[in-house]
Amino acid sequence: xxxxxxxxxxxxxxxxxxxxxxxxxxxxxxxxxxxxxxxxxxxxxxxxxxxxxxxxxxxxxxxxxxxxxxxxxxxxxxxxxxxxxxxxxxxxxxxxxxxxxxxxxxxxxxxxxxxxxxxxxxxxxxxxxxxxxxxxxxxxxxxxxxxxxxxxxxxxxxxxxxxxxxxxxxxxxxxxxxxxxxxxxxxxxxxxxxxxxxxxxxxxxxxxxxxxxxxxxxxxxxxxxxxxxxxxxxxxxxxxxxxxxxxxxxxxxxxxxxxxxxxxxxxxxxxxxxxxxxxxxxxxxxxxxxxxxxxxxxxxxxxxxxxxxxxxxxxxxxxxxxxxxxxxxxxxxxxxxxxxxxxxxxxxxxxxxxxxxxxxxxxxxxxxxxxxxxxxxxxx
Ligand code: PMP
Ligand code: GLN
Numbered sequence: 001x002x003x004x005x006x007x008x009x010x011x012x013x014x015x016x017x018x019x020x021x022x023x024x025x026x027x028x029x030x031x032x033x034x035x036x037x038x039x040x041x042x043x044x045x046x047x048x049x050x051x052x053x054x055x056x057x058x059x060x061x062x063x064x065x066x067x068x069x070x071x072x073x074x075x076x077x078x079x080x081x082x083x084x085x086x087x088x089x090x091x092x093x094x095x096x097x098x099x100x101x102x103x104x105x106x107x108x109x110x111x112x113x114x115x116x117x118x119x120x121x122x123x124x125x126x127x128x129x130x131x132x133x134x135x136x137x138x139x140x141x142x143x144x145x146x147x148x149x150x151x152x153x154x155x156x157x158x159x160x161x162x163x164x165x166x167x168x169x170x171x172x173x174x175x176x177x178x179x180x181x182x183x184x185x186x187x188x189x190x191x192x193x194x195x196x197x198x199x200x201x202x203x204x205x206x207x208x209x210x211x212x213x214x215x216x217x218x219x220x221x222x223x224x225x226x227x228x229x230x231x232x233x234x235x236x237x238x239x240x241x242x243x244x245x246x247x248x249x250x251x252x253x254x255x256x257x258x259x260x261x262x263x264x265x266x267x268x269x270x271x272x273x274x275x276x277x278x279x280x281x282x283x284x285x286x287x288x289x290x291x292x293x294x295x296x297x298x299x300x301x302x303x304x305x306x307x308x309x310x311x312x313x314x315x316x317x318x319x320x321x322x323x324x325x326x327x328x329x330x331x332x333x334x335x336x337x338x339x340x341x342x343x344x345x346x347x348x349x350x351x352x353x354x355x356x357x358x359x360x361x362x363x364x365x366x367x368x369x370x371x372x373x374x375x376x377x378x379x380x
Contacts, residue, residue: 011119012119012343012344012347013029013030013031013119013343016029016030016331016341016342016343017029017030017341019332019335019341020335020341022335023335023336023339023341024339025334025335025338025339025340025341026339026340026341026364026368026371026372026375027341027361027364028340028341028342028360028361028362028364028369028372029331029341029342029343029359029361030343030361031167031234031313031314031361031363032234032235032361032363033232033234033313033363033364034363034364034365034368035232035365036232036233037231037232037233037273038231038273038276038280040272040273040276041231041233041269041270041272041273041276042233042269044268044269044271044272044273045236045265045266045268045269046265046269047268048264048265048267048268048269049265053264053265053268054264054265055264056260056261056264057089057261057262057263057264057267058261059088059252059255059256059260059261060085060087060088060089060252061087061088061089061240061261061267062089062264062267062268062271063083064267064268064271065089065238065267065268065270065271065274066083066084066087066089067083067271068270068271068272068274068275069081069083069087069089069225069240069242069274070082070083070086070087070242071274071275072274072275073210073223073242076199077209077210077212077213078213079210079212079213079218079223079242081242081243081248082245085245085248085249086242086243086244086245086248087240087241087242087248088240088241088242088248088251088252088255089238089239089240089261089267090238090239090240090241090255090259090262091237091238091239091258091259091262091263092226092228092237092238092239093195093197093224093225093226093228093239094120094237094239095237095239095255095258095259096224096226096239096240096241096251096255097120097121097124097193097195097224098120098123098124098127098258099241099251099252099254099255099258100124100193100222100224100241100251100254101121101124101125101127101128101130101161101193102124102127102128102254103250103251103253103254104128104158104159104191104193104222104247104250104251105125105128105129105130105158105159106128106129106130106158107128107129107130108129108130108131108156109128109129109130109131109156109157109158109159110130110131110132110133110154110156110157110158111125111130111131111132111133111157111158111159111160111161112133112134112135112149112152112153112157112159112160112161113125113132113133113134113135113160113161113162113163114134114135114137114144114161114162114163114166115134115135115136115137115348115349115350116137116168116169116345116348116349117132117134117161117163117348118163118167118168118195118348119347119348121161122350125161130158131156132161132350133152133154133157134152134349134350135148135149135152136148137166137169137171139169139307139316139318139357140305140307142166142169142170142171142307143171143174143177144171144173144177144180144181146177146180146181146184149180149181149184150180150184153184153188153190157188157190158190158191159190159191159192159193160181160184160185160190160191160192160193161192161193161194161195162181162192162193162194162195162211163194163195163196164178164194164196164208164211164311165196165198165199165201165202165208165310165311165312166311166312167198167312167314168312168314168316168343168345168348168359169307169309169314169316170307170308170309170310170311170312170314170315170316171309171310171311172202172206172208172310172311173209175209178209178211178214179214181211182211182214182215182216182217185216185217185220186216186217186220189220190220191220191221191222191247192211192217192220192221192222193221193222193224194210194211194212194221194222194223194224195224196208196210196223196224196225197224197225197226197228197229197239198229198311198312198313199225199230200229200230200281200284200285201229201230201284201285201288201311201312201313202285202310202311203285203288203289203292203309203310203311204289204310206310206311208311210223211223212242212243218243218244219244220247221243221244221247222241222242222243222247222248222251223241223242223243224239224240224241225239225240225242226238226239226240227239227270227273227274229313230273230281230284231270231273232363233266233269233270236263236266236269236270237262237263237266238263238266238267238269238270288313288362288363290366291313291362291363291364291366291369292308292309292313292315292362294362294366294369294370294373295315295360295362295369295373296308296309296315298369298370298373298376298377299315299317299360299373299376301377302373302376302377302380303321303322303380304317304318304319304321304322305317305318305320305321307357313361313362313363314359314360314361314362315359315360315362316345316357316358316359316360317357317358317360318356318357319356319357319358320356322380324356325354325356326344326346326354326355326356327344327345327346327354327355327356327357327358328344328346328347328354329354330342330344330356330358331343331344331358337379337380338375338376338378338379338380339375339379340372340375340376340379342358342359342360343358343359343360343361344357344358344359345357345358345359360372
């Protein structure tokens with residue numbers, strides 16, 4: 001694989017964050033908060049370190065965290081994964097996704113995913129020898145068309161890879177859309193992997209409904225979560241897969257050959273974090289809703305065509321009003337032109353031809369968002 005001329009292939013996030021650093025730009029690209037999570041969470045991890053929890057955790061994760069993940073799912077959704085064999089802790093949601101694809105997809109299988117789709121999906125499916133079959137969510141509404149979804153199923157379809165709240169569009173699938181996914185999965189006997197890492201980031205009184213909670217879904221669904229988003233600790237890389245013991249065991253069998261296990265003290269920190277009171281979770285969503293509004297209104301005032309998100313900490317917007325048909329060119333020019341970094345959404349499509357839509361992250365302090373908007377307004 002290596003040899004003369006072989007260059008490292010970095011993800012768009014690495015590329016754009018490097019550009020942000022080089023230009024001293026406001027980084028509204030890669031989705032990581034610019035503040036640490038709650039003090040009691042940081043302290044719980046630090047205490048675990050001081051108390052000597054510094055060696056390998058068990059393969060499935062420390063019992064305290066598996067209990068906390070199961071309790072969190074019961075408290076919020078009435079789901080009851082068994083902490084003993086229905087939960088496996090992973091090195092972020094990324095590892096859970098990759099392990100799930102390697103475990104459940106065989107060479108030649110097709111995996112249907114919403115498009116645009118988070119960049120690791122295609123990589124993970126390809127590593128498993130499968131093929132990603134995209135089902136488009138179209139701007140400005142980004143709704144899931146159930147007829148389009150059904151039409152994508154062939155005899156080779158093995159599983160549906162769903163993501164809600166959805167990166168990069170910010171769409172939160174509504175109950176009728178989820179019901180259509182569930183009905184199709186049952187009718188065509190498909191497995192489902194559902195990436196719900198933004199489960200607590202839904203706005204305007206909307207509700208996050210886990211696919212696994214729909215009738216007929218529990219036995220065929222692996223649910224993937226991550227602590228990085230909810231507790232603003234993306235660098236800890238603590239994620240998980242939950243579901244019926246048989247499917248979780250298959251994910252875990254692969255995970256043991258990827259990382260085996262990781263992050264013992266962070267696992268204790270997240271075990272404490274998941275038990276945070278309702279006020280924390282409500283304040284988290286409300287705080288991001290304010291930042292969403294700041295970003296959406298600011299971008300609109302500057303002249304972007306903005307597609308308001310229902311959840312996540314991302315917003316997409318068209319750069320066509322500024323004469324651009326190619327979001328990648330816009331994003332490559334933006335750091336020098338305005339001192340701001342954004343992500344072109346074309347990288348989240350199988351066909352990466354130019355598209356005029358870019359993604360801004362608003363997981364930044366309000367004053368940083370305001371400064372990003374000021375620079376955009378001055379430079380565009
Ligand atoms: N899924 C989605 C939709 C994401 O946006 C991300 C990262 N932001 C991940 C998975 C990966 O999560 P983690 O950092 O826990 O690996
Ligand atoms: N998930 C984060 C985003 O969408 C980035 C994670 C990464 O850097 N790979 O911005």
